[in-house]
Amino acid sequence: MSTLLSSGGLLIAAVLLAAGWDRVRRLGRSALVLLAVISLLATVYVQVNRVSGAFPQSDVPELSSRGGEGSQLLTVTVHGGQSGLSLPMYVYLPAAYPDGDRFPVIEALHGYPGTPKTWLGKLHVQSYLDREIAAGRMAPAVVLFPTQTPRPLLDTECTNLRDGAQTETFLTVDVPAFARDHYRIRTDRAGWGLTGYSAGAFCATNLLLRHPTRYAAAASLAGYAEPGIDIGDGSQNTTNNPVWRLRHLPRPPVALWLGWAADDKESAGDSHRLTAFARAPISLTTAVIARGGHSSAVWRQLEAPAFDWLSAHLARPLP
Numbered sequence: 001m002s003t004l005l006s007s008g009g010l011l012i013a014a015v016l017l018a019a020g021w022d023r024v025r026r027l028g029r030s031a032l033v034l035l036a037v038i039s040l041l042a043t044v045y046v047q048v049n050r051v052s053g054a055f056p057q058s059d060v061p062e063l064s065s066r067g068g069e070g071s072q073l074l075t076v077t078v079h080g081g082q083s084g085l086s087l088p089m090y091v092y093l094p095a096a097y098p099d100g101d102r103f104p105v106i107e108a109l110h111g112y113p114g115t116p117k118t119w120l121g122k123l124h125v126q127s128y129l130d131r132e133i134a135a136g137r138m139a140p141a142v143v144l145f146p147t148q149t150p151r152p153l154l155d156t157e158c159t160n161l162r163d164g165a166q167t168e169t170f171l172t173v174d175v176p177a178f179a180r181d182h183y184r185i186r187t188d189r190a191g192w193g194l195t196g197y198s199a200g201a202f203c204a205t206n207l208l209l210r211h212p213t214r215y216a217a218a219a220s221l222a223g224y225a226e227p228g229i230d231i232g233d234g235s236q237n238t239t240n241n242p243v244w245r246l247r248h249l250p251r252p253p254v255a256l257w258l259g260w261a262a263d264d265k266e267s268a269g270d271s272h273r274l275t276a277f278a279r280a281p282i283s284l285t286t287a288v289i290a291r292g293g294h295s296s297a298v299w300r301q302l303e304a305p306a307f308d309w310l311s312a313h314l315a316r317p318l319p
Contacts, residue, residue, distance in 0.1 A: 069130035070095030073120070076182075078146065080174030083166040087147040089175065090116050091183070092126060094133055094140035101317035102184050104141045104191040106310055107175065109148060109200030112155045116145035122296040123197070128303050137304075138311040142185050146175050148203070155229050158203035159240050162232025171203075172211050190216050190315040195306055197221040197299040198267075202242075205256065205274070209245050212252030217313040219257040219306035221299050225270035246277035255313040259287040259302040264294045285309060 066072055074091040094103065108125070110116050119125045125143070132138035148167055149156045156167040176192070179185055186192070192215050194204040201223025208218035225243045227236045238244050256278055260267045271286070278284045287305060292298035 067095075067126045067130045069134050071126060071130050071133075072097070073126050076178075078170070078175055078178045080166075080170045081177070082173045083170035085150055085165060085167070085170045085174070087150065087170065088116075089147060089178075090120060090145040091179075092129055092143040092145070093183070094129070094142070096133075096140040096317070097142070097184070100184070101140070101319055102186050102191075103317045104139065104193070104311070104314040105176075105179060105185050106141055106143045106193045106195060106307070106314075107171065107204075108143055108145050109158060109171075109194065109196030109203045110145070111196075111198030111200050112149075112157070113152055114198075115152075116147060118197075118296070119145050123300055123303055125303065128300075129307065132304055132307055132311075137308045139314075139316050141311065141314070141317075142179070142183055144175060144179060146171060148200070155199070157199060157227035157229050157231075157240075158207060159227060159229075159231050159235070164232065168207070168210075172207060172214055176214070186315055186318055188315065189213055191318070192216060193310045193314050194218040195221065195310060196223065197302075198223065198294065202227060205242050205258075206240060208254055208256065209242055209252065210239070212254050215254070216315075217255035217257070217310055219310050220259065220271070221302045221306055222260045222264055222267040222294055223258070223271065224267065225273045243273050243277060246274070246279075246282075251279065251282050253281040255283040255285075257285045257287070257306060257309045259289070259306060261289045261292040261294070261298045263291045264298070267294060283313075 072093040074093065076089050076091055077086060078089050079086045097103065108119055110118055129138070129143060133140050148158055148171070150165050154165060156165050158167050158171055160166045160168045180187055194208055194215050195218065196204040201220035204218040205220050205223055208215050226241045230236060231240055258271045258274060260271045262268055275284060275286060287302065289298055289301055292301070
């Protein structure tokens with residue numbers, strides 16, 4: 001519907017521009033041109049968002065909600081003592097949470113630009129998690145959906161920017177500390193994993209390689225092999241570059257899952273580069289979808305297999 005509206009607006013603007021050009025003065029002509037430009041931009045925005053989900057809509061409740069299988073989705077704010085960042089986070093508690101076990105934890109990272117709401121809205125993650133757990137393909141787990149940037153158009157790539165946002169510290173120190181203080185979870189490395197889509201998939205891979213004593217496994221949904229930003233200290237070419245790390249540093253004993261669409265040229269190329277160097281003691285699994293590009297439709301297809309795989313490589317709930 002939004003696509004039709006924006007396209008219709010563009011058509012109306014074009015008709016008015018043609019019909020009224022010779023009948024209005026300079027100010028009127030400027031207004032018609034401005035209307036046409038705004039309509040064009042709106043059309044581009046809708047089409048890009050429809051394909052990529054880059055700008056998530058506010059279709060997710062801000063308060064806690066309960067899933068059809070008895071799970072809970074909570075909204076919290078993490079005040080980072082080490083990073084200095086205070087950012088919102090969603091928390092998925094499985095239906096089995098009241099049983100008293102300590103559950104494994106998965107940090108799920110979003111793309112750029114975007115927020116955790118893409119996981120909850122376009123990717124329907126609560127329903128997917130409920131279904132996989134109920135079917136026994138995934139063990140009950142606490143899943144965290146943290147925000148990765150203090151400003152919507154600041155791309156951190158989950159790194160500590162020089163003289164900027166300390167997002168890596170927020171995600172690897174402050175978020176785990178908050179989870180330990182507030183929820184019944186496993187605190188050992190074997191019980192912690194990462195996942196993400198698009199830029200969040202790069203984050204998952206990079207943080208796994210940088211913090212193998214904190215995380216046991218990571219699943220990448222259409223990710224990249226390098227951050228694509230200037231971190232400020234040159235580390236985007238070295239220690240914050242997964243391919244560089246795999247080529248020049250000892251490989252850690254972690255498990256890595258890489259999924260992508262074959263016609264997503266950038267993600268496919270980067271994923272092939274990673275697979276070429278992700279050798280033992282890294283345990284590597286790959287999954288390829290024939291087509292779909294770089295889109296939320298592809299991420300939804302990869303979502304359930306990624307969570308199931310993560311569950312198989314993380315420790316089980318601890319009585």
